[in-house]
Amino acid sequence: MSGLSLHLYARWRALAEAAPALREAEEAAPSERLLQRIWQHQRLRRDQLRTLDGQELVVLHPGFWNHEAGPDFRGAVLRFACRPPRSGDVEIDLHPAGWRGHGHDRNPAYRNVILHVVWDGGSGAGCALPTLALRSLLDSPLSELILSLGQEIDAPGLLAGRCSAPLRDLPEDTLREVLNQAALIRLQRKASELAARARQVGWEQSLWEGLFAALGYKQNVWPMRRVAELLPLLLARELKKRSGTFTLQARLLGVSGLLPTEPTRARASADHYLRRVWDHWWREREQFADFILPRGLWRFSGLRPANHPQRRLALAAHWLAAGHLPDELERWFGAPIPDHKLEMSLLEILQAGRDDFWSWHWTLRSARMGKTRPLLGAQRVADLAVNVVLPWFWMRAVAGKNDALQRTAEHRYFAWPKSEDNAVLRLARQRLLGGTNARALRTAAMQQGLLQIVRDFCAHSNALCENCRFPELVRGLNASLQGQDARG
Numbered sequence: 001m002s003g004l005s006l007h008l009y010a011r012w013r014a015l016a017e018a019a020p021a022l023r024e025a026e027e028a029a030p031s032e033r034l035l036q037r038i039w040q041h042q043r044l045r046r047d048q049l050r051t052l053d054g055q056e057l058v059v060l061h062p063g064f065w066n067h068e069a070g071p072d073f074r075g076a077v078l079r080f081a082c083r084p085p086r087s088g089d090v091e092i093d094l095h096p097a098g099w100r101g102h103g104h105d106r107n108p109a110y111r112n113v114i115l116h117v118v119w120d121g122g123s124g125a126g127c128a129l130p131t132l133a134l135r136s137l138l139d140s141p142l143s144e145l146i147l148s149l150g151q152e153i154d155a156p157g158l159l160a161g162r163c164s165a166p167l168r169d170l171p172e173d174t175l176r177e178v179l180n181q182a183a184l185i186r187l188q189r190k191a192s193e194l195a196a197r198a199r200q201v202g203w204e205q206s207l208w209e210g211l212f213a214a215l216g217y218k219q220n221v222w223p224m225r226r227v228a229e230l231l232p233l234l235l236a237r238e239l240k241k242r243s244g245t246f247t248l249q250a251r252l253l254g255v256s257g258l259l260p261t262e263p264t265r266a267r268a269s270a271d272h273y274l275r276r277v278w279d280h281w282w283r284e285r286e287q288f289a290d291f292i293l294p295r296g297l298w299r300f301s302g303l304r305p306a307n308h309p310q311r312r313l314a315l316a317a318h319w320l321a322a323g324h325l326p327d328e329l330e331r332w333f334g335a336p337i338p339d340h341k342l343e344m345s346l347l348e349i350l351q352a353g354r355d356d357f358w359s360w361h362w363t364l365r366s367a368r369m370g371k372t373r374p375l376l377g378a379q380r381v382a383d384l385a386v387n388v389v390l391p392w393f394w395m396r397a398v399a400g401k402n403d404a405l406q407r408t409a410e411h412r413y414f415a416w417p418k419s420e421d422n423a424v425l426r427l428a429r430q431r432l433l434g435g436t437n438a439r440a441l442r443t444a445a446m447q448q449g450l451l452q453i454v455r456d457f458c459a460h461s462n463a464l465c466e467n468c469r470f471p472e473l474v475r476g477l478n479a480s481l482q483g484q485d486a487r488g
């Protein structure tokens with residue numbers, strides 16, 4: 001440890017967050033930007049959504065945030081009053097009157113809007129569209145959401161940021177500690193999201209939803225989360241006795257909408273399995289017909305075969321069929337495990353055994369591989385650990401006021417080896433740490449810390465780092481460390 005104040009990064013973050021947060025808290029309503037983030041992250045009591053005209057609403061996908069002109073979210077998929085799902089855009093305004101006030105009613109770019117999301121219904125003329133008021137539907141108090149929700153990264157270009165020079169001047173142990181403090185904030189944010197969901201559906205279901213969402217990788221978080229939300233239905237008591245691995249694979253693939261429409265068009269080597277899946281699914285299909293996800297929810301472009309959602313669901317079926325994953329995780333968390341064995345020990349639990357089909361095929365349609373491939377690799381285990389498993393245990397320890405377990409979760413979080421690089425991390429390294437020559441991020445927590453800084457600071461600035469306070473804060477820290485050296 002470099003002797004930094006334990007709360008240094010939290011104070012820095014508060015400087016970036018507090019001014020708008022306080023302004024927002026003083027106002028009667030949050031900013032539109034915050035409403036957009038709440039919608040994007042679905043920080044809502046999702047099973048209680050109802051439009052102002054009384055229609056039950058299920059959000060199958062919140063859509064993709066549109067940062068250009070036009071509606072706020074494109075391509076959402078919504079189900080109104082148990083009718084078939086509809087795809088369309090979502091517009092977010094503070095009040096219903098914003099629809100006409102902003103001229104959306106006369107703008108053809110808003111023709112595909114299927115839902116108007118507002119803060120509260122209030123009075124004043126809105127639009128003829130179904131309207132959802134968020135005020136009474138948040139999953140946490142607004143003040144908590146203000147602190148925990150940041151913007152997603154707006155790709156800020158490839159130039160090194162203004163903070164890269166002062167960060168380069170920081171002693172290595174100080175940089176590590178700043179990153180670790182930021183990582184702790186990230187752990188707490190993820191944990192509070194799991195806890196918010198647990199308040200609605202219980203701890204175990206919130207764990208399943210977190211695991212499924214993480215298996216969705218970047219592109220398919222929402223449909224995977226939706227499949228997880230259906231688990232209580234898919235594993236209802238009368239179905240449990242008919243829920244072996246193959247049965248569950250067929251059920252998950254069927255309800256996800258990921259089965260090809262024409263089974264005979266698969267490759268010959270995959271045909272037998274696919275046919276069995278179809279035969280099985282057709283017997284159950286009617287029972288789940290109202291819940292089948294539209295195939296259009298899924299994103300496949302740029303997806304590595306190993307991350308294909310069909311494969312991820314096949315793995316999840318193994319976990320569910322085994323029936324003891326949460327207990328196994330509890331045992332893993334309670335056991336004394338040396339740091340260098342953490343990853344492998346968790347992989348042993350999460351890695352399914354040999355699967356007659358999926359060990360040999362990437363997807364339902366792909367040719368048989370020359371050698372078997374695991375359903376889950378070590379790199380993805382790191383993501384599951386730092387994004388779901390450890391935040392979940394950490395939050396449960398906090399909720400149970402168990403300091404020892406909280407320390408265990410934190411120890412494992414900070415000891416976890418670094419996870420797979422990705423485009424967001426690469427960009428963050430480029431901007432903050434000067435690209436490839438940057439000192440290596442040796443742990444998953446340091447990677448997480450870097451992502452948190454991007455979220456807290458880059459996301460409030462732009463490609464030119466305008467109005468970002470981070471460089472000045474790092475320079476101030478450097479000056480004070482040098483002052484201490486000079487005095488010492």
Ligand code: SF4
Nearest residue numbers: 161163457458465468
């Ligand atoms: S916006 Fe701030 S934190 Fe992000 S790269 Fe620029 S100076 Fe660094």
